[in-house]
Structures are given as structure tokens and as C-alpha cells.
Amino acid sequence: MPMRERHAFSSPRDAGEGFILKETTMALGYAADALTTPEFDADGFRRLGRFLLRPLWLAPVACALIVTTLYPFVFLVALSLSKSSLGKPFRAFAGLKNYALALGDGEFIASLLRTVAYALLSSAIQVAAGLALALLLFTLLKGGRFLLSLFLLPLMTPPVMVGVAWKLILAPAGGLLNGTLLRLGLVDEPVSFLGSAALAWASIALADLWQWTPFVAILCFAALSSLPEGVDDAARLDGAGPFERFWYITLPLIAAPLAAIFLIKLIFAFKLFDLTYILTYGGPGFATTTTGFSIFRLSMQQFEVARAAAETLIFAALIGLVTLPVVRLHRALERREA
Amino acid sequence: MSAISLSGLAKSYRDVPVVKGVDLDIAEGEFVVLVGPSGCGKSTLLKMIAGLEELSAGDIRIAGRSVVDLAPAERELAMVFQSYALYPHMTVAGNIGFALRIAGLPRAEIDRRVRAAAATVKLEGLLDRYPRALSGGQRQRVAIARALARQPKVLLFDEPLSNLDAALRQETRVEIARLHKALKATILYVTHDQVEAMTLADRIVLMNNGRIEQAGTPLDLYERPATLFVARFLGTPAINLFGAARMGLPGAATVGIRPEHLLLEDATHPGGLAARVEFVEELGDVRLIHLLTEADEKIVAKQPAGSPWQAGQSVRVSWRTEHLHRFDLAGQRLDDAPEQRPEKAA
């Protein structure tokens, strides 16, 4: 009897690359078995049937990935290698000219650096804030759970409105914040929050924090809830204070989920667009022009889709590069736990 | 025809072999206990039989039919898991009847068989409860009833008692033994507990490091361990071991003698080894005398209650040669009747 691998609960490492070849061989094997058995082999046909149904499990995701990733990716690559405008795409082959233009553009490089710095920093801050919030709510227990649903509100506010609300709060002439500061006598004249680079970034970060921290907090709350029972009590008996318990017990135990949350937030942060669009339009100067925003301007306002495609691909590669250590870290932490 | 027949069964994860070629025949109605230290491959072997693990090599036949390519459910066996694996979102009745529902049995039939299985393990009255509302023992019985309801040819148990407390474990053990007698089912039972193995098994299969060390009746294994490993694994307290040379038994590498076979005498008594009583464990029916020999070997002797030995006392230890177990350098048992061989090197 030839031995063939069966699908059930094998070790995770069994199925790796080269699986297509293996799967094909298996299917052929099943078919051969079913057809060559002298008497009608019902089991054999059922197994073959089940095997042939297997692709159906993955077909929808494969389809989704093809539509939303592979096809646009191929399109982007083709676009980036061509001379194109939105109105006249693929006019001629341009080689790597668009990449050269992008990489030679100091403003594009600067926007990449800004975007990476902002994504890393803001995500770190938001994960810290979200964790703090989650801890707070978690220790408040029942009340905390109720409050948690209140914190969902920012997540549900349409992003356009988030931007507008913050713009009105931050406006120098008659904004809520400036009005309050003036009334309290804390400032003599209105502060132009979006008029200087540092304050503009701080303002975007604040609005971003407002919008996304609840999301982070919910996920952190979940991570905290999955902590094994009793560990905290044990540490308490061992004489650990709240800070020690957090630092030596809680934090290491939720390190893996925290890395996962950081990663997903990081990806969202790289895509920051709405807030710069509404709050600063990339200004003052280029101070808050993120790569996402500059690609938007390039493609949707100047119609330079070829160069925008090249910039998108460079940007995507950079995101991959920046997130790779986090992915690695997450995997290492996860393995440590397993 | 054997109920289960394993030939050349092997399993590796990547390049690490876990089961290294197992041959075993289990007769119909036989209660076989697979025992061995953790990591010896016994659970893997069980899961391979159940169809939950792929085979790397070999063949499994149940009632004469090769089942290697069959799905677990097609192998006509049932399994009781160590964690019970009860479906938390189904009632007791739902758990017991799940397989029957999948098999498409009529409601009335399912109901009848669920009740019958529940009655067998005295679960009547709990049928509408959810697993979380049950005690550990009750969950255990649901797991068994679920296995029974399918009227399998073979019942597999994977360390079913390890999550129970001592008293319940004893009770359930008896219950399983009773079930086996009543149902005359073929049972393959995995445990690392030698007491379960000794008390339940028609036949014990002792595994070590992916191989069968020895298979036989409990008494066989206890009285004639085929290897040093078997000798050490079975028996509480563990067998006492000596270097054979020191015992004046050339030809063997190691000599073992069970605590109950050690004879203790006053220090004034001639012969035997000189030793000192370190301390005494009082178990009520017997006393375990922990001794330290002149050569600093720690040995234990099992003595009847009321025997006179006290800590600090010097004693002499002796035995009867027929109680000696001799093993060669590889740990293999040397032929019995040691008295016929010692001349060789003495």
C-alpha cells in the first residue's frame, strides 16, 4: 500500500512551499486509486471528491487577493514603467525613468522619511495610550466594559467629520481650543496650530490619536482579557507593586498581541490621508505632506499616474521593509509563547 | 482475526522520528494498555490508529481491513480524550448524539442510543446540562458515553484519568474495568500511570523512545521484565539496582531486585550486604525501609507492618537468587536461572 500524506492535523511545518506539486501528485494518486481498484471504490471516490473540493475553501480569498492585490500590482508595475497620464495611460515604454524621477526628487524622499517617522512614532504613542486606556478600563472591570463602548464613538465618526471637527477645534480665529485658551488667559493671541510644522504635526497626531486609540484600546483590552488567571495574584503575593506587576508580568505576557496590534496600527498609520487632506493639505509648506498625500496629489490632481505608480511601489516596498522587523518580532514572541 | 493489527508503524515530524516501527496485534475483546514515559510516542501511536495523525510508514488494519486511507470516522472506532474534548456549546445529550446525528440516524434511534449510552455510565438526569455545569468526573463519563454511543469496534482512551483527583481516578478505573467486562469491547488505553496499566490491562504494551520495549500480561512484565527499562518503569517503589560486578555476578552488567524481595537481618547476621537504615516510611500495611549500603547505594526494602527496623540501625541485606533480574550492558534481560551461569567468569 503506498503511503500518502493525509490532510488531518499534521504538523504545521509539513505543508510548505512546493505544495502545488505535492497537491497535484496527491490528486492524481487519489484519482488513480479510485479508477484502478477493480471493484467500485466508494470511499475512494468520496475522498477524491473531498480532495477536489479543497480549493473551494481558499478560492474566495485567492480571488480577493487577485482582485485587490495581484491585478492592481501588475497594473501598477506596468504603469510605473510607462509614460502615462490619467487621461492617456500607457503611451510609451519609459523604462525606469519614473523611478529615477521619484528617487531623484528630494521632496518625495523627504515625504517618505516623514511618513515613516510619523507612522512609527504615532503608532508607538497610540499603542502606549491604548494600552494605558485598556488597563484603566480593565481594572475598573464592569464599569470599564461599559465605558469601552463609549470609546467606540471616535471609531465610528466618518473620517471627513473627524478632520472637520478637529479643524474647528484648532482654528486660530474662533476655534474652540483657542477660544478657551484666550478666555483662560493662557495665551495673548490665538495660536496657529496648523500654521507651523511642529504644531501641525502635533495637531494631526492628536486627531489621529483621538480617532484610532479606541481601536487600539479595544484590542489591548482583548489581549489583557486573555491573560492566564492567577498570575497577577501570584505576583501580588510575591510582593510586586502595580508597576512591577505591569512591567514584569503583564507586559511580557501580552508582548505578542501587543506587537500584532502595533503592526496593524502601523499599517493604518502609513495610510494616513484624510487628516492631512482636511487639516493641513500637506502644509505648512511641505511639512505635513505624507507620501500617501503626495501620491494623491500627483495622481488625482496632476494626473501623473505613472510616476505616482512608481512612488506607490517604492512606498509599498519601504512599508514592507519597515514592518518586517515588527513581523519578525511578533512571530518570535508568538513562538516563545507556543 | 485480530481486532487491530499494526505493522511497521512509523511516524516522523520533519526528520525527527517519534514512532519507530511498531508491530502489534490486539485480539478482539482484549484490553490493551499502552504505557510509557511521557514523550515515548504512545499518544502519537494512538492518534495514528485513530487517523488523527498521518503515517510515515506502516499499515494499520482494523478487523482485517487496512484503514490507512480511511478518514477517522470511517475506521469504526471511538476515542476518549485526555481533555475530554466535550463540545462546550452542546448539551450532554447533544455531545453524546453528535456522531449519530452526523451519520444521519433517525431521531428516535439517536435518542434511544444516547439514553442507553448515558445509562451505561450513569448519566441519566444530566442529559440537558451543558459541559460547563458538570464536575470533572461527570465530564469524563460524558466523554465515555459519547464514545460508546457509536458502538465502535474499538475504543481508544488517551490518558482519560489524568485530569481527575486520586479518589475519582480509582473509582473511574474500576468503572472502566467493569465496562470492559460488560461490553466485551476491544480497548486500547494510553496512560503513563503504571497502576492503571497493571490493574486494567489484559496485556500491557510498554513503549520507550518510539518502540515497544515489551508486551505481555501485567504479571509477565512485572516478573520477567525484558529490559532494564521495563524493570525500572514498573513497580513502586522502583526496583533496586546494583552493579553486577560488585554483586559477584559476572556476565551481567546490572542486577535488579524488587524491594519486596530484599531480606533484612540484624547486623550480626553473617552474609549479605552491610547497610544502615536511613529512614522508614510507614504506609500502614507495609513499611518502606530506606537503606544506604557501604558503597553508598540507596536501596529500599518493603517489609511487613510491625517489622522492627528503625532509622540509624545497621542491618545486613540479602536475597534469594531466583528473585534477581540480570541485565547486560545494553539493558537486555539475561536468561533466567542465573545459578546456571555464574561459573563462567567467577
Next chain:
Amino acid sequence: MSQFFFNRRSLLKTLATGAALPLAARYGALAAHAAENRFAGRTVNLLIIQPHVVTGNKIAEDFEKLTGAKVKVTAVPYDQVSVKATLDFQSGANEFDVIDYFYTYKGQLAEDGVIDDVTDLIERDKAEIKPEDFIKSIYDQYTLHDGRRYGLPYDGDSHVLFYNKELFDRHGLKPATTWDEYTENARVITEAEKKNGIYGAAVLGAKIPVIILSTYANRLTGFGGNFLKADGSSALDSEEAVAALESLLKSAPYALPTPLETRFEEGLPAFLGGKAAQIDFWTDLGGYAQDPKGSQIVDKWGVTRIPVGGKNRTPRLAFNAGFGFAITAGSKNKDIGWELIKFATSQAYHEELLALTGSGIDPDRYSGLASEKYKAFQPLVQPLLDGGALENSLAWPTAAYAPKLENALTDELALALAGTKSAEQAIRDAHAAWSEIIDANA
């Protein structure tokens, strides 16, 4: 592009009464077709900028009454019309038949083949259209590309300088005729009134082409400068270009804080609320400032020409924004589309829209500008535009690569306003960027 978000309810009432009048009688040329209902059962799709949505709906209603065609109006933000139309054409979706385009995109849309060449249609129907009635400069800037015409003007937009009379009187100021006076006025008022939250000017300086470029264009035209030379190369290497930006920067400290953050939605309420004393803005603000519903400065405002500066002493306007109607190349309803365009841009209809509160349509025809209706509606503004004021106005670039030029200049102006670059530096860099773009596309 001059229509405010207006109280739509009152507007709807206006429309309802308007519709009750016998339409055929009012739009002479079209009357011939009115009875035919010749487009009954057909639909034409009109893509229009959000600020034109009210007139769009009015056109839909009136056009259906006249011809039986249903007009589906899709409004999008003003900066999305070109993207929508281009994608629509490129993908072959061909959802839209007529688009309301920003005139500076005319070259790009024409080059990309998104909008149709209608030169021959105009020639055929010139009796009906009366192209000679379009204000010459607007007509050419809005529709002419490489000697061919691609649409008809719908909304002629230009800026004038509005000021708050009450504030000016309080501080004994006169309306500015030069940009220096403008800045001086702003300084006086800001220094005196800042504690009350009142500023001498609202300078629209947000980093969005249509906002900061309009503000700059007003100064550039005042100083007698130009965007492009006659041969199409960059004219930003002129003294005037630098002086215009310097003037803009000089007024910033006295403006509503802060120009970089001032868009329409900050600047307009400030002026209408009496908190900003001067604002250079589209002419139709005049109608709006008189509406007690949205204005606290009814009868307390005045308006004057865009100031001059430097050596220039001749007032001149700038075409800031402005829209035309064009047929899309992929349209399957070009016949109706063309009728719709002729209808919406006709003498009579233009005149009616001009005098409609909140329509936001500014004159693009001599007849409309001179009409009694418009004079009555905009008594202060009309004289400023009359007498050929619009003729020599400063137009923005309209070549196919115009959007790139706009973005490049916007960036540099914003950098200067943010204090990152001096005026001279910014204009020099803008000139370099422009020359590069123009060379690359010539």
C-alpha cells in the same frame, strides 16, 4: 465657481415661482423646439461642481420642460470634476454626457480626448449661440485650445475687493487703490481691533491651488505681472511676480490668523460676520453680503477694484476659477448634450442665473453684464466690471500641463507664506519649476 452654500429652502421657492412662468416665451430661440418634446424618454447626465448644484438642478427642471429630456445631475467637489470625467472616459464607462469644467483644465481635457471639439457645432448654431456676445477674453480662455473650441462658458469668475464700511469709517480709512494701502488699512484695523477679535483683512492662503493661487493672482495682476509670456514660457522671472508675493507676505501679519489656515469656510464667515475688514473675493459675494440671513454687514460694506501695485496704475482683474460646459467624447447623447449646453449658456438663461440669489453665476456675456437685471441685483459690483474691465484680465495657464504648473506654484507660495522661503527665493524656484514643466511638455 461662485455660488455659496445657500439656504436651499428659500432657493427652492424661487425656483418654483420661476418655473411657473411660461418658459417658451422667455428663451426665444429654443421656443421652436419646445412643443416638439423631441427628447422625451431620453436621459442626459450632467456632471457639475458642488457649488453649481443649485443651478444644475434648475437647468434640469427647465430643460426637461422644454425638451422632454430627463437631466440627471451629479454634483462632485470642484477639484474632482476632471478626475471623474477622465476616469469615466478612459474606462469606457461613459456615464456623463456634459461636464462643468474648471477652465484651467481645458487643455488637459482636450488633449486627453475627454471633451469634444465643438468648433463646427458653434459655427453651425452661431445664430442661436451668439458667440460674439461672450466676453472675448473669457470666451477664448475658457474654450479655445490649439485653435479649436471645446465648450461654451458657463460661469465667468473674477475677484474684486470687498471692505467693511463700518470698520473703515470708524478708523477713518479709505478703500485701497494700491496693495500698499490695502496692507496699511489692514494694519490699522488689526492693531486697534485685535482684542475684539477683529482683523484688517482675511487673506485666503490655504495651500490649495484655487485658494492661494487666486489670492496671488489678484496681487500679480495688480502689479501688472503675468503668469506666462506671449510665447507660453514662464513669466515668473519678473519683478512684478516677486513684488506681488512680497505684498502678500507683508499683509499676512495683519490678516485673520492665519492665512495658511484660511480657506473659504474661515474667510467668508469672518467677513460676513464683521470680523475681517477686507477680503478679495468673487463678485457674487456682493449679493450675499446683502442677505440678512447669512450676513451681519448688510449695507455696511463696500467694494472696489482689485488694487494696483508697483509701477502699474491700471486696475486689472484676474480670472480666478471659472467654468465652462463641454460634451464628453464618450457620450451617447451628444445631440441632447449640445442642446443642453446651448440652453444653459444662452443669453436669456445666463441673464436669469446672474440675477438669481445664490446661483453664484458671474457674467460671461456682454449682454448679461449690461443687463438691467444684473445692475439691479449687483448695483455696487456691476460698475466695477462694466466698461471692459474684464477684457484684459489675467488668466491662469490653460495648457495641458496647467494643473502641474498650478501645483508647483501653490507649493512655492505656501512655502513662502510659511516662512520657509523668502518671496524672491520662492518665485525663483517656482519659475524654475515652471520652466522645467513647460520645456518637458512643449
Next chain:
Amino acid sequence: MRRRFDHRLPLAAIALAFFALPILYLASLSFKTKDDVLSGAFLPGTVTLANWAQAFEAAPLSTFTVNSVTVALLSGLLTVLITVPAAYAVLRLRYGWQRLSDVTLSSFMAPPIVAIIPLFYLLKGAGLLNTVAGLVLVYGMVNVPVAYWLITPFLRRVPVELEQAAELDGAGPLRRLVSIVLPLIAPGLAATGLIVTILAYNEFLFASVFTFGNETRTLPVGISLFQGDRLVNFGQMAAASLTGIVPVYLVALFLQRFLVQGLAHGGIK
């Protein structure tokens, strides 16, 4: 033991204030008159209800809301339907490519702006441009990586023995997923579903390009049109936004038990 003051309460109050204030400010804004918006005061000087009435008149808010809710719910459902079987097949059945989770994750990284163009062509080709169904399909697929990432830890936590027991009981892969796994991960499923639904509900970029008319527009796009006017009426915009927030929030409140418990149950790992 002396009862100490709980220092967490003021902290919670501050956090609550920070997250609630902008929403309350929006609420206040919706009752402000136009010239009161930039007054620097939190509360309206004079309270007007006009914004609410006019917001509904100015734009077909109910259509927008219905579109948004339809698109969000259906696409959320679609995302879950696409993701869960695949994640289950890869993680538990060991079908196919174990790298799938990495692939989905990296597919999530590129900014979507330029990808709009090919998707536009695709939707056009499929005749789904400017349709609610088109948006449902796009969101349903685009949010798969997030759902995959969120649902994986829940799946991992289902004890393998349960599925083994079910397999011995004769349950095939689909049966195991439906009868055993899904009930066990129901809370996580609800949580994941809610999050992708909210993401779809708030999506702006795709919606603004793939829809043209009021009959297919979603709320974020509809609200952005208020911004397209030169004199933005912030009061109406706020009223319109709140109209949009309320239905989702009610749904979320209704599902809140699932959300919190669900995430508490499985946790992201």
C-alpha cells in the same frame, strides 16, 4: 482598612472627556447658527434646530445612510464569509499555503490611491460601477487582510481535541467548521465582523471614486459634499454626521457585549 481614594477614577474621567468632547462638540455644533460656529465657545449662543431640518433637505441623508448601512453590513458579511473558511482551511485543515497570512498581510500595506484606477476599470468591466453591489464587493475583498489578521488568534484557540473528536464522530471539514468551530469563535467572529463593518462604513476614497450619484453614495461621501460648498455650513454637516453615527452606534451598542466579550475571549495574539 482605610478606604483610599481610587486614583483611577479621575484618570478615567479625563480619558472619557478627551474622547467624548469632540463628539459633544459636534452635537453642540449641530445646534449652532452659522455665524456662531467659529465663536470659540463650546455651547451654542442661540440654539437652532434649523441645521437638522436643513441637513435632511440639503442632501438625501436617509438614502446615504441606507446605502452606507447596506454596504457596510453586506461587505462585512462578505469579508467574514471569504476569510473564515480560508483561515480555517489554512490554520486547521492545513490545506494549501501556510504563507497565506503573510501574503494577506502584505497585500494590505500598499496605499490604495493608485490602485483605484485598475479597480475602476474592473468594476466598469463587470458593470458594477456606480452600484451598491460594486462597493460591497470591493470592501468585502479589501478588508479581508484585517479580518484574517483578527480572526486567526481566535481560530488558534479552539482546542484541537474538539475537532479531532468531531472528526472521529464523522464530521467532515465543513461540518466541523460550522458545527464546532463557528459556535466557539462566535464572539470573536462578531468582533471581527463589527470592526470590518465599521471600516467599510467609514471608507471614503473608493466610495468617492466608484459612485457618481446620490442614489449610490455613502454617508462619508455625502458628508464630504457639504465640504464642497464654498461657505461650508458646519452645523448642517455636524447634524448630517451625527445622523450617520447614531445607527452604527446603536448596532454597536447592541453588539457591544459580543464585541467586548468576544475580544476578551480570543484576544489578538
